[in-house]
Amino acid sequence: MAPLLPFRDINVHVSGSHYSFLSPSSPNSPTLVVDRPSGDLRLHDGKLLGARRISSIAGILGIIRLRLDKYIVVISKARPVGRIRGHMTYKVQETELLPLRERPLHDHDEDTYVALLKSMLKTGPMYFSYSIDITNSFQRQGQADLALPLWKRADDRFFWNRFIQSDLIDLRSGLATTAGYRHSQGPQPGADPYILPVIFGVLEIRPTTIKTTPLTYILITRRSRHRAGTRYFSRGIDEEGHVSNFNETEQTIVLNDSGNGGFGGRLGSDNKEMQVLSYVQTRGSVPVYWAEINTLKYIPKLQVRPIESSVRSAKLHFDEQIQTYGDNYLVNLVNQKGREIRIKEAYEQLVKIVVSSPREGVEADKITDEKLHVIEPKKEKSKYDRLHYVYFDFHNETKGLRWHRAQLLLQQLEQGLRADGYFRGVDYPGDADGRMEVRNRQTGVVRTNCMDCLDRTNVVQSMLGRYMLTRMLIDLGILREGDEISQELEFENLFRNIWADNADIVSKAYSGTGALKTDFTRTGNRTKAGMAQDLSNSCTRYVKNNFLDGPRQDAYDLFLGTYLPSTGGAGSNLIFVDRRPLFIQAMPYFLAASIFFVLVGSFARRDTSTAVWPFRLIMLVFLGIGAATFHFIWSHGTLFVNWPKLNTPPYAVEGYQDALDRVRTNPILGSTVARHERGKSIARLGFMEEGKKRIE
Template identity: 65%
Template sequence: MAAPLPFRDINVHASASHYAFSSPSSPSTPTLVIDRPSGDLRLQDDKMLGSKRVSSIAGILGMIKLRLDKYLILISKAKPVGKLKGHTIYKVVATEVLPLRERQLKDPDEETFVNMIKAVIKAGPMYFSYSLDITSSFQRQSQTDITVPMWKRADDRFFWNKFLQTDFMDFRAGGTTRYGFRQVSGEQPAIDPYILPVMYGMLEIKNASVKGHPFKFAVITRRSRFRAGTRYFSRGIDEQGHVSNFNETEQLILLNDDDSRGLGGYEGSGGYQNGKIGGSAGQEVQVLSYVQTRGSVPVYWTEVNNLHYTPKLQVRAVESAVHAAKLHFDEQIRTYGDNYLVNLVNQKGREKRIKDAYEQLIKILVSTPSEGKEADRKTSEKFDVIEADEVHQKFDRLHYVYFDFHSETKGLRWHRAKLLMEQLEQPVLSGGYFRSIDMPGDSYGRVEVRNTQRAVVRTNCMDCLDRTNVVQSMLGRYIITRMLIDLGYLREGELCEDDAAFENLFRNMWADNADVVSKSYSGTGALKTDFTRTGNRTKMGMFNDFNNSTTRYVCNNFLDGPRQDAFDLFLGAYLPESAAGNIFVDNRPLLIQAIPYIVAGGVFFILVGSFTRRDLEANVWPLRLMMIVSFLVAGGCLRFMWTHGTLFVKWPKLNPPAHLGLQDVLSHAEEGKKRKE
């Protein structure tokens, strides 16, 4: 028997002593009660008296304990964005944060924490389904046990609100249920429908066709909750083997997936939960799925913001990262099979250190590595390939492929990016893709698996954004052509891009994906999306890239510190209940804090003095002297800021980075402050 699914409708009742949650469509299920202000949970079989219905909600995102109080985070509004196999997918549109204390204690840090939570939710595209586990790829879904509650089946990496659900999951493991006057302790499976897994990332579903053959096309990108953060404050790998900006992107073709059909697939059981698969024999839903991943280079490295456009790069000894890299790739191999590691960083300049570190790491992990270079007519070094001569141990399933993306495509020669596809063609074909067909009449919605994906392409550049997006969309186009040929929609030698309408849809969906992934990490849309959307690099596209690069500079130096704090708070990387003192107070010396204002004042005075009208008989030398002084003072302050840029970056406050350069500058500044005192 399938486990009950999350409630689609929840009523909220409130009183001075508790919040109560119940589902009007399931009146026989217990009421979830959260006591105020303690936050203790209990299930109650009878109706709650003395409470007033406040509203109806789409789901409970979770509960978090901040410095002074606990807060419930409710999904107050969600909008449907499409259906997959009859399962409606929703996007979180609005949330409500409810304090457990009836009379709030005023504290500036507490208000800052609450605003951070709201900022993460507002900025992040979050999706969920009541009947489909969208945190898992369709291949993983086909291997799960439907008798287990959805939140237990969810992929731990992409269960974005898992930390917020900790109280509910702990209660499930051993809470108290009240039946009339009798209380029963132990496991509480009745709370399962209140636990709703939410995914952070990108999800688009479109109806498409190629050569008159209709199908549904979807792209889903899931962002990992581990080591999540912003561009320069989250780089490389951590000791648990989690890498920054790790995303899994799944590209889907669904056949016979009529939105009016009943639920099909992996969730079919129980009332609306077990509606039989619609459609006549021979019209069962088919799913074709291909998964790619991206993630930061898995060594210990970082870039220290210093107000320069290119921050200072620091790379620790590769040997120190071997254990963490083994943890990372062990998970990747268990999850995806063989890993083809496509590295797109530059082989010259500052990025060369990252390239060398990555290659050194792979040589350590792979037994008896053999290294080869492949050349063509126009370049002497197109690819570096590192892999084992023979498979002797687990990490020999790693295959490293280097492609100097910028060098090969410079001068708007973007067609040369396809050279990488030629290198990857055979591994991609041998790795295959997932394909399943619904079993007709199966009341549990099980599927027959026709094929599985046995390998994954893991792509990275420095940020795992712009170059990575171009390569992943190129790989996605290749695999969908292969899928359509296997389905008989195309003949060998034909390409999906030959259909102009589908090509336009494909390009725009992948460009949307690029923008979402980039915005969540860097603060702006992706670069090079003109190539993704049109297939050509344009001057207007380069101008837009300049605007985005400028915005990234501002975000990364002056806005990303609070954004990183918000991620750490939301995901549980920082626990505020143990915090003491004024966390967000600026502890820099007062003179350091004043320098940007001095610069602004000097520039303002120069502009006013330059454009203000003056009488012809007025003495201008005092004004000119003041303008010269303002210019010298502002120039001196700007030079100081440029020399000691780390002092003026907006750093995270909750988990401040342990960059050696930053600590040195702060120490010198603090010593100067003490000497003056």
């Protein structure tokens, strides 16, 4: 019996005692009932009476408990993106939170939680399909058990709404909750169609033509739900081996796609077999314990813990990478000079420890002391010897707009790229489940990183994507050996813009702005307009990373379940209240007022009969106040960074306390700060418990 796929249409009914969800196209399926206000879930045969229909939805994103109430998160509107082997895919356009309490209780924290969730749901690019598993690459799909429901086939790393689907998954597994007590009632397969996996990232599907051959070009980027966060609040690796900003990008072409693939396994256009060719790359933060600490300086303070402390976590990370992808080519693009050299050296020390009997090779030229640095095992003795470290000094090699020198890295990787290949599958004729005959597998992956895994990484990934796409087309006979895809001008424009859009979306999720250097990705050249846009993005990143990213990180932590709100009473132990001393809170307002009065005094007209010196004296006073407040803010920047309130990093707690202690000991300001402290800020700000653990 084929598994039930997620419902494509769901009607929502509501009464004072429950919400009920039922698919009108599957009237014989059980109704999902969510009791109010407890949130207990159950399946009911038939329609419940006494409820009124309030809306039709595209799916249930999940259920989340906040401080005072539970909320059902539903997809109220979805936009079709395109078909993959006949299966339609969708982008989440609008969502809605349905509270379980008939008269919702409000307090400051609850309202903030709801606002954080709505903000993330509104800005986060999320995609789904009712009939194909887009959380997995085509190669992993080919190995999946199609008898399983869609959510059980999903890759746990990219099942973005996995946490808020926990209640539904528990119901399906037979772990029901009634009146607050959990009990087993046996598996409930009727819940399967209500569980809809969603990915966070990029999904582009474009029909196109190359050399008169029609095909579908697809680019999918899946963001991992593990250690997800914002630029300066999520770096490096955690104890479970998850790295920050980990993304899997899959480039695919589908030939002879008539739109019927996967439904009856029919042949493609002109009775030719439908073929799928895909190539996967990954990116992720350097897998050691490191952090960059915001202090309002443009370049944050870098911390790197001893490498020995990272070995266990790094092995967990590489275990998963090798098991999933095979050989790993670790392409490191950080600078070999300045502050980034510490990250470069840490990564190389880690690889030398993990790889048995490492053999190093350095290729030098006249431009840099180290063009390519390669660490390979002498003889394969363990699974970690499937790691191949390649360092490339991207900035030095490409400075002066010498972008063609990035091809030096491609030359170093070319042998491995050809050996590891790409996935190639053909639909089985007449297979109702849409299974594919696998003709070739990808046996290795390129894992690229720079400091942020954004800008340099994007350029290199698009370069590798272009190379592998060319190899695919040559193997298919569409291109001849020696041909370049860039000769196909229409497709070249499509390719460049899709990869540039991919770069921008990945970057916005992490840094808050579009990627840098996308003018090169879009046009193949660096332009003055592109440099100006990069300057604008860099300035915007500075503002967002210091003053706006705290709430963004809180939203990730809340949605992904890395923070669980306490269920205390309304109005008690508020988390989002600013507990800094009032004098410190007022500093930015003093600075803004001083700047305002100085600007008004500089440009406003004044009567010629008015005495000048009192006006100038007032201007000097405000100028002095502005200079003093700016110096104070700049010298104690940690006090003014908008840190995450839910999972405050330990280094932020320590830095905050150090800066506050310096102010307290100041002979002029110390007494003022102590007199105006509200509940002494150490009472709640920033999870002092974590700070204590870190100090111990």
